[in-house]
Amino acid sequence: MASAIELGYRLIDTASSYGNEREVGLGVRDSAVARDQVAVSSKLRGDDQVAGARAGLERSLDDLGLSYLDNYLIHWPLPSLGRYLEVYGELMAAREEGLIRRLGVSNFLPEHLTALYDAYGEWPAINQIELHPYFPQQALLAWCQERGIEVQAWSPLGRKTDLLSNETVTTMALAHACTPAQLVLAWHLARGCAPIPKTDSTERAAENLAAGSIRLTGREVEALASLERGRIGGDPATHVEM
Ligand SMILES: NC(=O)c1ccc[n+]([C@@H]2O[C@H](COP(=O)([O-])OP(=O)(O)OC[C@H]3O[C@@H](n4cnc5c(N)ncnc54)[C@H](OP(=O)(O)O)[C@@H]3O)[C@@H](O)[C@H]2O)c1
Structure with missing residues (x-):
């Protein structure tokens, strides 16, 4: 920490x-x-x-x-x-x-x-929600942003899914000379979200922080959002957490 x-x-x-x-x-x-x-x-x-x-x-x-x-x-x-x-x-x-x-x-x-x-x-002030290219939640993101609610992205790297080895992600990362994790974090920033990635590794923490200098085009942002598959965590309408 x-x-x-x-x-x-x-x-x-x-x-x-x-x-x-x-x-x-x-x-x-x-x-x-x-x-x-x-x-x-x-x-x-x-x-x-x-x-x-x-x-x-x-x-x-x-x-x-x-x-x-x-x-x-x-x-x-x-x-x-x-x-x-x-x-x-x-x-x-x-x-x-x-x-x-x-x-x-x-x-x-x-x-x-x-x-x-x-x-x-x-x-x-904030709504922290599950967000990553496999679950981009475009409508909820826009809804919150229109009302001035800051959106923070949890599981921003897709947690334990194959997102970071997805071909669209790895190809685009190569074009930006960055890692797949950096590309995905840059995608969140381009959408106006604050990603909160978790890592146990100091090297990866430094890698993730450096994503702030990567700029994606609107077309790239859309291409990543088109990878949508669905949520990996609980559904807020029914989730029980006690
Ligand atoms: N509000 C909520 O309901 C809620 C729910 C879930 C999570 N959260 C918050 O969101 C945070 C992050 O979510 P998460 O842990 O579920 O998912 P995540 O940040 O999307 O993914 C974490 C995984 O990505 C790996 N990783 C991190 N940086 C990497 C890199 N540069 N290259 C390759 N792999 C990398 C980590 O492995 P290593 O550790 O081995 O690097 C870990 O396995 C949590 O810590 C928590 O604060 C909030």
């Missing part, structure tokens, strides 16, 4: 359900970069929607050893629980107190986002 920050990463993504907030917090606090130069995101897990959002947030802050989160997201809408509207209101109060800088959501569909807007008159 500290090495990623020293490489130049300025957004660190974790979640209560990942069980690694203590290690993430240590890395952020140990790095040579000042706390206010690094954005830390965490997420409220499903059982805390029932047990109490405020308590879930405070536990994350304690585990991270931080006094505030730059981004705090409701991890899944869990519509069958019917709790996310109330939870968002509780977190707005925590934002007022300075415990959260930007309040956002993850895996929310337009119907969930619209319900929030109707209840509170604001759009969440």
Whole structure:
């Protein structure tokens, strides 16, 4: 973690359900970069929607050893629980107190986002959703961007699919003299998304960061989106995460 920050990463993504907030917090606090130069995101897990959002947030802050989160997201809408509207209101109060800088959501569909807007008159700052060339979600991306909601891409490299050895990807990467992972990350940036790739390797972390200098044409962006196959993770309409 500290090495990623020293490489130049300025957004660190974790979640209560990942069980690694203590290690993430240590890395952020140990790095040579000042706390206010690094954005830390965490997420409220499903059982805390029932047990109490405020308590879930405070536990994350304690585990991270931080006094505030730059981004705090409701991890899944869990519509069958019917709790996310109330939870968002509780977190707005925590934002007022300075415990959260930007309040956002993850895996929310337009119907969930619209319900929030109707209840509170604001759009969440962020919607973090599954996005990669095998699941480009063009309509949801455009819908969020039209409303000023920042879209962050999870599983941006397609996790454990064959995306990075897909022939369209490898051919285009060769033409740009970059790696397949860099090409895919450049695709996210060209679409105005913030990809949050995961790697255990410092070399790959540096490789992924360097994708910021690669520019794709509109035609290349479309060609990658045409690789669509479907989602690899849960469906927000039905996903249960407790
Ligand atoms: N909000 C949500 O519901 C949600 C859900 C899932 C994930 N997430 C977030 O999204 C992040 C990333 O998602 P993810 O881990 O599912 O998928 P991912 O970032 O698309 O893929 C990770 C895989 O790609 C490999 N990789 C990374 N850089 C590479 C490179 N340059 N070349 C080749 N392979 C490379 C990694 O292997 P090595 O580690 O061996 O390099 C790992 O196996 C997670 O860490 C989490 O923060 C959020």
